[in-house]
Amino acid sequence: MERRWWKEAVVYQIYPRSFKDTNGDGIGDLQGIIEKLDYLSYLGVDTIWLNPVYRSPNDDNGYDISDYRNIMDEFGSMEDFDELLSAVHQRGMRLIMDLVVNHTSDEHSWFIRSRESLDNPYRDYYFWRPGNAGAPPNNWRSFFEGPAWEYDEKTAQWYLHLFTRKQPDLNWDNPKVRDEVRGIIRFWLEKGVDGFRMDVINLISKHPGLLDGKDSSNLSGHEYFANGPKIHEYLRFVQESLGDRDVMTVGETVIADLDTVAEYVDRETGSLDMAINFEHVTLDRGVDSFDPLPLDLKALKDCFSRWQKKLDGRGWNCLYMSNHDQPRQVSRFGDDRDYHRESATMLATLLHTMQGTPFIMQGEEIGMTNVDFPSIEDYRDVATLNYYRERLAAGDNPESILKRIRQCSRDNARTPMQWNNQDNAGFSEAGPWISINPNFHSINVKREVEDPDSILNYYRRLISLRREYPVFVYGSFSEIQPEHPLVFAYKREFEGSRLLVVLNLSGKECSFELPEERSGRLLIGNYDGRQHITGTLALRPYEAMVLISE
Structure with missing residues (x-):
């Protein structure tokens, strides 16, 4: 089996907004990451995945980008980023960026120009379609509730947004868009980044007819906007844009089954090193991500086994059970009350002993849990807030909606990192942008560093064993x-x-x-x-x- 550095890596995901604040504004920043690099070295990870730090109005916490070549003011400056990248490399670690090129912010200069007139040169950077104000061009649904189209009064047309209305989809069929993406990729590669995690990358090719979805489900139209007819051509374009650099590419592939993902990561014909798949994190969900169901353990085993066997010798697995879009794994797949340490360490063992590259979501290594916010006012995630409003308008009981949200919201993974048992868990000297989980007094880095039997030190031993014994990897x-x-x-x-x-x-x-x-x-x-x-x-x-x- 071919040996590659990204197969042997252990990736640590940093959600910058919630990692460490150094300037006292309640929001994590790049200097906070620099401050904690020695902690990551102590843990033993060697690759950092940085969630978006580009300039953004933050409708979807950085996944709505208004400038791909500048840093969000809340996080710092480009000089701070350069310092971070240098500090990462000095420690023998690598850094991969989040590449978000299925859509931009509606405040990006391309979209601002695009909506100026029907004949603007940037019009075809996005999907614009005619239609009456009350009748969207098709029945596609957004991932974040509601129609996937927004009406623009100025030009009396609709634009496509598979996520929030402030995240218009880019039209990859336009070669100028592809050229722009190549420029973005090369800009960051020239800075020295070590790869990209590519957000919803299998959505960049839409069926040219933009046909009505065959059903009216919560993701109506997915057969025409996911895994489209030119997806492999466009992924090869991305791969070619990397040049001959030895970098990691991880594609987030929503609405993609095992056979489809296997084509994306095939070592002979595919264009991705690995893919973030969703099958195992949909086993305990019903009609949507806010519809929790009891987990069938046999189904979970079968799912992991099929992915292991299918990709063995052909591709490579991305091993995860939690990230910024998923609830905390110990609360979801384990028992965060009666068997907190036992279930957290069992799940860690699972992810670090299968074939593939393990991804650790910040805080996972200390067993951070879901948060039990009392009110919808405590939530910040746009998908959560949209879901609450839609279900409230449909007549659902507010407390029943909140019950589902507490279990399923993406904000469960986004509460600030719990560094110690001091004010604000050592995350910030100011009130944080989202509330701290109250259990930080008992679950925090300082306490776990000092306890040789802690979840954190179990993770350290697992990572060390993976380094020592190639059988863990290959x-x-x-x-x-x-x-x-x-x-x-x-x-x-x-x-x-x-x-x-x-x-x-x-x-x-x-x-x-x-x-x-x-x-x-x-x-x-x-x-x-x-x-x-x-x-x-x-x-x-x-x-x-x-x-x-x-």
Whole structure:
């Protein structure tokens, strides 16, 4: 198997607004990231994924970009960015940027000019269509609730926005748009960044007819705006824009099944190094992302196994269970009350022992949890606020809406990083832009650094083992006893080394029969007192163990 640095990487995702504030305005900034780089070195990660820091009016917290070549004032300056990049590289780490080129802000100069007149040279940078004020051009729905079209009074036409109305979609069929994107990519590569996480990149090719969706679901039209007819051509264009630089490309691929993603990351014909897929984070959702359902553990196991087997030798997996768009993983897939440490470390073991590159969302390594905000006034996420307004208008009970929001909102992952148990969790000297999770007194970096048995120090050991043993990275995958309802167990094999991973995914005690070839030593486990590995294991709630034989 071909060895590449991005396969061996452990990626740490930083949401700058919520990481560390140094100038006292309640908003995280680039100097705050610089201040905490030694902490990331202590943790052991070697690659940072930086959520958008470009100039933006912040309708969607930076994913609505008004200037791709400047830094958001709240975060600092381009000099601050240059200092950050240099400090990252001095520590032997890498930095990848968030590339958001499916859409811009409606305050970007391209769109401002585009809406000036029907014959403006920038008009075709976006999707404009005629129609009456009350009748959108088609029935497509936005990801953030409501129609995907906004009527513009000045030119009496509609423009397409698959996200908020302030995020108009770029028209990649226009070669001038593609040239602009190439310029953006090369600008940041020349600064020395080490790759890109590409936001909703599989939406950049729309079906030319912009036809009505075949149903009226919450994502009506997705068959015409996702994985479109020119998607591979446009992804190759992005790949070619990188030149011969040895950089990482990670594509966020929404509404894409396993076969589709496999084509994107195919090492012979694909154009992405890896893709952020969504299948496993939709298993506990119904009609939309605010419709929580009980998690079927067997379905979760089957999902991970299929992705492991499909991409083995063909592509590469992106391993994650939480990020800035998903609730906290210990609250969602574990138990953040009775088995907080046990379930957090079990989930960490899962993500760091499968084939692929692990992604750690800031705070995940200390077991940060969902937040139980009492009022809709406490939320900041545009998708959450839109959902609340739409469901309220539909007649839903306000408290029932809030109950779903508390479990599912993206703001769960966006509360400030909990550094210590002092004022504002050590995040800022001022009141933060969004409230701190009240449990920061017991869940914080300072406390966990000092506790050798903490979640944080378990992550450190996992990352260190992944560095020490190539089988963690490159080993083949084969599941053991896939029919077991609670235990996910699998073998990894590479160049004479073999790992056996046994994970109790539940809060129940259960038994598990080890395979006959059970010899090996315990590399890591999240419970003490496991002296002898016998044929039949009595697994404790959320127990995880990794054995190795060489």
